[in-house]
Structure formats: C-alpha cells, structure tokens
Amino acid sequence: MSAPTSRTSAMLDRVLIGLALAIAVLAPLVLHSAYWLRVLILICIFAIVNQAWNLIIGYAGIWSFAQLALFVMGGYTTALMSLNLGWSPWLGCIAGAVVATLASMVIGIPSLRLKGAYVFLLTLAFHEIFRNLFILDTDQRFGGQYGLQRFEKWNFGGEGSVEKLTRTYYVALALLIVASLVIWRIIHSPMGLAFRSLRDSEAYALSRGVPEYRFKLLVYAISAFITGFAGAFYAHYLGSISPTNLDFNILMTQMAMIVIGGWGTFFGPILGTIVVKLADEQLRDFEQLRTLIFGAAMVATVIFLPKGLVAPLAALKNRLAAAIDARRGDADPPAA
Amino acid sequence: MSDDLLECRSLTRRFGALAAVNDLSLSVRRGEIFGISGPNGAGKTTLFNLLSGHVRPTSGSIRFEGREIAGMASHRICHLGIARTFQLPLVFGSGTVAENAMVGAYFGKRPGVAGLTFGADAEARVDDALRMTGLSARRDVEAAQLPVFDKKRLMVASALATQPTILMLDEPVGGLNHREVDEFVALIRTLRETGLTIMLIEHVMRALMPLSDRVMIMHHGEKLAEGAPDEIRANPEVIRVYLGREAGAA
Ligand SMILES: Nc1ncnc2c1ncn2[C@@H]1O[C@H](COP(=O)(O)OP(=O)(O)OP(=O)(O)O)[C@@H](O)[C@H]1O
Ligand SMILES: [Mg+2]
Numbered sequence: 056m057s058a059p060t061s062r063t064s065a066m067l068d069r070v071l072i073g074l075a076l077a078i079a080v081l082a083p084l085v086l087h088s089a090y091w092l093r094v095l096i097l098i099c100i101f102a103i104v105n106q107a108w109n110l111i112i113g114y115a116g117i118w119s120f121a122q123l124a125l126f127v128m129g130g131y132t133t134a135l136m137s138l139n140l141g142w143s144p145w146l147g148c149i150a151g152a153v154v155a156t157l158a159s160m161v162i163g164i165p166s167l168r169l170k171g172a173y174v175f176l177l178t179l180a181f182h183e184i185f186r187n188l189f190i191l192d193t194d195q196r197f198g199g200q201y202g203l204q205r206f207e208k209w210n211f212g213g214e215g216s217v218e219k220l221t222r223t224y225y226v227a228l229a230l231l232i233v234a235s236l237v238i239w240r241i242i243h244s245p246m247g248l249a250f251r252s253l254r255d256s257e258a259y260a261l262s263r264g265v266p267e268y269r270f271k272l273l274v275y276a277i278s279a280f281i282t283g284f285a286g287a288f289y290a291h292y293l294g295s296i297s298p299t300n301l302d303f304n305i306l307m308t309q310m311a312m313i314v315i316g317g318w319g320t321f322f323g324p325i326l327g328t329i330v331v332k333l334a335d336e337q338l339r340d341f342e343q344l345r346t347l348i349f350g351a352a353m354v355a356t357v358i359f360l361p362k363g364l365v366a367p368l369a370a371l372k373n374r375l376a377a378a379i380d381a382r383r384g385d386a387d388p389p390a391a
Numbered sequence: 392m393s394d395d396l397l398e399c400r401s402l403t404r405r406f407g408a409l410a411a412v413n414d415l416s417l418s419v420r421r422g423e424i425f426g427i428s429g430p431n432g433a434g435k436t437t438l439f440n441l442l443s444g445h446v447r448p449t450s451g452s453i454r455f456e457g458r459e460i461a462g463m464a465s466h467r468i469c470h471l472g473i474a475r476t477f478q479l480p481l482v483f484g485s486g487t488v489a490e491n492a493m494v495g496a497y498f499g500k501r502p503g504v505a506g507l508t509f510g511a512d513a514e515a516r517v518d519d520a521l522r523m524t525g526l527s528a529r530r531d532v533e534a535a536q537l538p539v540f541d542k543k544r545l546m547v548a549s550a551l552a553t554q555p556t557i558l559m560l561d562e563p564v565g566g567l568n569h570r571e572v573d574e575f576v577a578l579i580r581t582l583r584e585t586g587l588t589i590m591l592i593e594h595v596m597r598a599l600m601p602l603s604d605r606v607m608i609m610h611h612g613e614k615l616a617e618g619a620p621d622e623i624r625a626n627p628e629v630i631r632v633y634l635g636r637e638a639g640a641a
Contacts, residue, residue, distance in 0.1 A: 245497050245505040252483040252494045259481050261465035262443055262474070263549055264498035270505075 064376040071372070079228055083221045092220035098332045099227035100289050103234045105313050105324035107281040110238055113319035114247065115274040116254030118171060121162050121178040123306055124185040125155040125279045129286025130296035131189075131197060137206035137291075144207055148287040155283020156276050163275035167268050182301065189298040202297025209291050223292065230288065231325075234281050239321065241277065250274050304346040308335060311349035315356045317363020326365055394420045396588055397442070397473075397557060402451035402461075404437055404612075411437040413612035414451075419557070424579070424589045426603030426620070428596075430633055434612035435592045436478055439559050442590075443475045444468040456556070470502050472556035476563060478592075480542035482549075484535035488526050491534050491545055492517040492552045499553025520552040524578065540571045547578070558582065559590040564598045572598055596634075600624065608633055 083092060108122045132154040133147025142150065162181050166174045192199050211222035241247055249270040252260040261267055290296040299305075308331060316327020331349065338345050360366055397419040404412040412434045419425045427435050440446035442453060444465035453461040460468055474495070483491050496516035497509055521527045524544040529537070534545060543563055550558055560579070564572045576598050583589055583602075593599040599606065600620040607617040608629050615633070616626045623629055 240507065244507045245509060246507075248486070248490060248494055249498065249505060251486060252490075255483045255485055256481055258445060258465075258477070259483055260494060260498075262445070262469060262477075263495040264466050264469040264501060264553055265494060266464075266466045266498075266502075 063379050064373055067372055067376050067379075076232075080225075083224055087217060089216045089220055092217065092224050094332065094336055096220065096224050096227045096292060098328055099224070099231045100285055100292070101309065101312065101332060102325045102328040103231050103285040104282055105309065105316070105328050106231075106234055106238050107278045107285070108309070109313050109318050109320075109324040110241070110250075110281075111274050111278040113313070113323075114242060114254065115250040115271070117166075117271060117274065118175040119162070119166075119178045119275070119278075120175055120306070121159070121181045121185075122278075122282060123301055123309060124182045125159060125282045126286035126289070127296065127298075127300045128158055128185070129155045129283030130290035130300070131203065132283070133287035134203040134206050134290050134296050135197075138203060144209060144287075144291040147291070148284050151287030151290075152280045152284035155279040155286065158283075159275040159279030160272065163272050167271055182306070186298050186301040189301075198297070200298060202295060202299070203290075204295040206294065207291060208294040209288075227288070227292075230285070234285075235321075235325070237281070242321065246270065246273065304343065307346050308349055311353045313363075314353045315349075315364060317360075317365040320363065320365050320369075323363045323365045326368075327363065330364065396421045396456060397590075398454045399442075400452045400454075402438075402441060402453065403449045404434075404441055404446060405449045410612045412441060412448075415609075415612065415614055417607060417614065417617070419588060419590060420604075421588055422583070422586060423604040424583055424591055424602050426599045426606040427590065427592045427609060428594060428599055428606065428633070429609035429615065433609040435609055436561055437612075438609070439475055439561050439590075439592065442468075442559065443473060466498070467502070469499055469553055469555075472554070473559065474499070474550035474553045474555035474557070475559040476543070476546035476550055476561055478561040478565070480539055480546065482534040482537075482542055482545055484533070486534055487531050488521065488534060488537070488541075488545055488548075489517055489530040491549045492520045495549040495552035496520065499555075516552045516554065520548040523551060523581070524548040525574075540567055543567070543575070544578070547582075551582075555587070557588045557590060559592075561592045562594065563591070564593065564595050576602060 082095060086092065086095070104122065104126055111117050111119050129148075129151030132151040133142070133144065136142035136147045136150050137144065162178055166177050169177060189197050189202070190200050197203065209223050209226070211219070211226055213219040213222045249260065249265045252263070252265060253267055253270060257267060312327040312331045313324045314327070315331055316325065317323025335345060338348060341348065356363060395418040399415060399417050402412055402415045403410060415438065427438070429435055437446060441448050441461075444460070444463050444467070447462045451461065452459060455471060455473060458471070460471065483494060486494070493509060493513060496513040497505075518527070521530055524547050526541065526544055526548055529541065534542065537545060547558075547560070547563070563579070564575045567575065572595065579589065579591070579602055591599065591602060603620055605618065606620050606623045608615040608623060610632050616623055616629050618626070624634070
C-alpha cells in the first residue's frame with residue numbers, strides 16, 4: 056500500500072525540485088532589476104546560513120544561538136585578510152570558514168555537558184560578548200561600530216549593475232545548491248542518524264554506541280564551516296561588515312525564517328528564508344516594527360503549524376501523490 | 392571461574408543518603424540467563440545503569456571479560472559488547488523502526504569515525520534484528536507511533552543489532568498482556584539459543600522463573616538471595632519480603 060505512494064511522492068519531489076530550480080535560474084531574466092537581484096542574492100546567502108543553523112538546531116537538537124556570530128566572524132576574517140594581507144575573496148571565504156569552525160569549538164566544548172536552555176544561554180552570551188568586542192573595539196582594529204569597509208567586492212564580470220548582479224546571484228545560487236547537497240548528504244548518512252538519535256534520546260543513542268561528544272562537536276564544526284563561508288561571501292558582496300549584523304532584530308528575523316519555514320525539515324529553512332525575506336521587503340515601511348511582526352508570526356506558526364509552512368505543503372503533495380496513484384489504479388488495476 | 396563473563400565486586404551507588412545499590416557482588420556466567428527480581432526501589436534498574444555506564448558507581452568494581460569497565464562511558468561499554476533495554480520504552484522516536492535498529496547496527500561496534508554510507512554489513516544486521524524480533528513488516532513505521540509491545544521489541548532489536556555478548560533486559564514484559572508475554576518469553580528463549588548471555592529484570596514470575604538459570608533477589612540495594620529458581624521460590628526470606636506480596640503475579 057505505502058510503497059507505490061512513496062514512489063509517486065518521490066517522483067513528485069523531483070518534479071517540484073526541478074521546478075523550483077528552473078524558477079531560481081530563470082528569475083533574473085524575468086525580474087531584470089537590480090533591486091530584485093539584491094533581494095535574491097540575500098535570500099541565497101541567508102538560506103545557506105539557515106540550512107546550516109537548522110542542521111544543528113533542527114537535526115541535532117542543539118540550541119546554538121551563536122549562528123550569527125559565526126556568520127559575522129567569517130565576514131570579519133575575510134575582510135581583515137583582504138585589507139591587511141591582500142588575500143583574494145575566495146581564499147578569504149575559506150579562511151572565514153576555518154576561523155568560524157575553530158570558534159565553534161570554543162563554544163562547543165564548554166556546552167557539551169549542558170542541555171537545552173543552558174546551551175541557548177551560553178551561545179547567546181557568546182553572541183553578545185562577540186558583538187560588544189566589536190563595538191567596544193577602541194583601538195579600531197576591527198573598525199569599531201562602523202566595522203570594516205573598502206575591501207574587495209565580488210566581481211564576476213559583466214557590464215552594468217544588472218548584469219553584474221545577475222552573475223553574483225548565480226554564484227550565490229550555486230553555493231546554496233552545493234551547501235544544500237552537502238547537508239542533504241550528511242543528514243542521510245550515519246552522521247545524520249547520530250545527530251537525530253542523540254537529539255531524540257541521548258540515553259538511547261549512547262546505549263547503542265553513539266559517541267555523543269564526538270558527534271556534537273562534529274555538528275558544531277560542519278554547521279560553523281558552512282556559516283563562516285557564507286559570512287565571508289556576504290562581506291565581499293556588501294563590501295563591508297559591521298557589528299550591526301549582530302543586532303537583535305536580525306537574529307529574530309533569522310530565527311523567524313527557520314521557525315516559519317519549518318525546522319528539522321530539509322526544505323523548511325529555504326522556504327522560510329524566501330517567505331520572510333519577501334515579507335521583510337514588503338514591510339519596509341514598518342521599520343523596527345517588523346521584528347515584532349515576525350515575532351508574532353513565529354508564535355502563530357509554533358501554535359498553529361508546529362512543523363512550519365512546509366508541513367501543509369508536504370501534506371498537499373502527498374494528497375496529490377495519492378490522487379495520482381488512485382487514477383493510475385483505476386486505469387490499470389493489475390499494476391503492482 | 393573462566394565461565395564468568397561479568398563480575399561485580401562490592402558495587403555501591405549512593406544517591407545522597409540512599410544507597411540504591413549497596414555493596415553488591417555478583418557474577419554472570421557465559422551463556423546463562425541471570426534473572427533479577429525484588430521489590431520496587433530495590434535497585435535493580437540502578438544496577439543496570441551502573442553496568443551500562445549510564446550511572447557511575449560510588450565505589451566497587453565491574454569486570455567484563457576480565458576488563459574493568461566501572462565508570463566507563465556508555466557508548467564504549469556498548470562497543471565492548473553490553474547492550475540493554477530500558478524499563479520505560481525508550482526509542483529514537485522520530486526515526487523509523489529500521490533506523491532505530493540501524494543506530495545499533497552501525498554504531499554498536501564502531502569506535503572510529505562515521506563514514507558517509509551505512510554499508511551492506513550494517514543493513515544485514517538490521518534485517519536480522521528485525522526478523523528475529525518480528526518487526527520486519529513494520530520497518531518503515533515511525534518508532535514514536537508504535538504500541539508498547541512493539542517499542543519493547545524494538546529496544547531488543549536495536550540492542551541485538553549491536554551484536555552484544557550480554558543483553559540486559561529491564562522488565563521486558565511489564566505492562567504486556569498474556570499473549571504478548573508468551574511471545575516475549577519465546578523470543579528470549581530463541582535469543583539464549585544463539586549463545587547470548589542474558590540478564591533479565593522481571594517482576595512477572597511466570598516469565599522470570601521458567602527462563603532463568605539462576606535468580607538473584609534484591610532488596611534495599613543488597614542481595615537478599617541467589618540460586619536456582621526452585622530454591623528461590625522456597626526461600627522463606629524471599630517469600631516474606633517479596634514473593635508473598637507478589638503472589639498474584641506468580
Ligand atoms: N537518578 C537517581 N537519583 C536519585 N535517586 C534515584 C535515582 N535513580 C534511582 N534512585 C532511587 O534509587 C532507588 C532504586 O531505584 P531503582 O530504579 O534502581 O529500583 P528498581 O529496583 O528498578 O525498582 P522498580 O521495580 O520500581 O523498577 C529508588 O529509591 C530510587 O528512587
Ligand atoms: Mg526498575
């Protein structure tokens with residue numbers, strides 16, 4: 056009974072992913088505006104950050120709120136390398152990823168013995184310490200409140216701003232696809248099984264031979280590497296990085312993305328990033344009120360759609376698959 | 392002497408003023424079913440927690456195959472060949488039945504780092520464990536959705552998938568109906584025929600007595616009596632402290 060349904064459903068998955076990719080690839084041709092391209096580029100970058108965040112929070116159940124700090128750390132690393140040593144942006148992205156990974160060990164190791172809310176508090180403290188470190192940077196090594204500017208911006212060729220942004224968008228989209236494939240692979244590997252089983256029950260996973268600390272540090276490292284890389288990419292896109300990237304409303308918006316999209320699901324964070332970012336653009340006139348709006352939307356989601364916006368969409372898809380199976384069954388009863 | 396697979400010496404675990412396990416010594420022989428019973432709060436589960444590394448002993452020693460394992464981390468004890476089930480059904484809830492068994496099959500004997508694929512060996516261990524416990528038809532069901540009987544069988548399946556030398560079952564038939572109890576008893580018999588050594592905590596006498604080669608009765612964290620099932624049934628001290636009250640279950 057369930058086998059043919061899941062096969063049709065898997066086929067539908069492929070069709071939908073293909074469709075989404077086609078839309079993503081064709082979007083610049085239709086939208087052909089610098090404004091929309093900038094929105095799309097940010098969607099790609101934030102979607103990467105949220106995929107990596109979801110890996111640690113959603114799949115591994117580790118309430119790490121150091122995500123933005125690691126993101127910004129990637130940005131500062133490449134900015135410093137670029138300004139002081141003249142490193143190329145791509146090299147800086149690798150450096151940003153490595154520095155964020157090392158930093159994640161500094162957070163990960165003390166949080167190994169902590170559970171749930173305590174991990175949240177520890178990592179949030181890290182975020183805050185890090186933010187203050189930059190703001191209170193009196194000798195201006197990190198540019199103080201204004202951060203670092205005037206380092207190399209991405210240049211993938213092209214004439215005029217639309218053409219240039221289009222190319223940057225395709226690079227960002229490619230990075231999102233690569234990051235998603237990597238995360239997909241991890242989730243469906245023994246690593247993913249270790250993360251999920253530890254999340255559901257540490258006692259169970261331990262008693263079946265899963266080395267808890269090793270896998271917790273591993274998920275911190277993987278998530279931080281991807282996040283630091285994305286942060287560096289972001290810095291070279293804007294050509295600046297500053298402590299304002301760590302503001303509370305940004306953390307809230309980022310969190311709204313994964314909660315509204317659906318954490319612990321693979322496509323949730325991507326969907327959430329798109330929905331929230333588009334809403335964010337539409338609600339620009341509300342300025343700081345947007346944080347409140349997203350906060351309320353997050354609460355509403357948690358209450359009414361605890362698995363996020365992807366849940367009803369997945370249900371719809373399954374119904375469609377069932378309908379297809381039923382029609383096939385009518386047309387061709389002896390089909391196995 | 393060489394038949395002793397597991398040996399505890401003066402094992403003690405205190406929770407504050409309470410000695411949940413108190414100066415307990417015991418040895419389990421290779422291939423036997425070692426039954427454990429006793430009143431509520433006697434320290435039976437705590438004993439398992441000590442053996443499986445979930446709780447550290449306050450003092451005393453635990454030797455498994457000649458190696459000291461007291462205080463060792465749970466996952467390492469699992470790698471050495473000790474697997475357990477839990478009194479309250481504990482599973483990897485969002486995982487499927489097959490994924491639950493896979494955790495044991497893949498990580499149960501693996502001290503090294505994880506690869507990217509599961510491999511045919513682990514898949515085969517999952518299939519074997521599910522077939523043995525009668526769960527093959529349910530392999531794609533989410534574990535959290537299973538009824539208690541299946542959850543209990545699944546704990547056995549994921550334990551078996553680790554290819555243990557000793558299997559510790561904490562009240563495997565508690566809360567089950569008669570038919571389910573009989574099925575579980577049959578399963579445990581089949582398992583011992585494969586050469587597995589089993590430690591079995593059970594209040595249900597009609598499961599414990601016929602299965603066990605030897606039975607230990609615990610009381611206040613100490614050993615009240617130990618011997619063949621018939622000796623235990625006839626032991627006046629055991630009857631006074633425990634069996635008398637549990638007559639209904641016997
Ligand atoms: N983690 C703990 N912290 C404090 N006290 C504990 C802890 N675990 C067990 N105890 C106490 O130790 C004693 C023994 O408990 P244990 O669960 O080992 O008994 P048991 O023989 O398994 O009982 P039951 O037949 O009810 O399962 C009890 O008094 C219990 O309250
Ligand atoms: Mg108990």
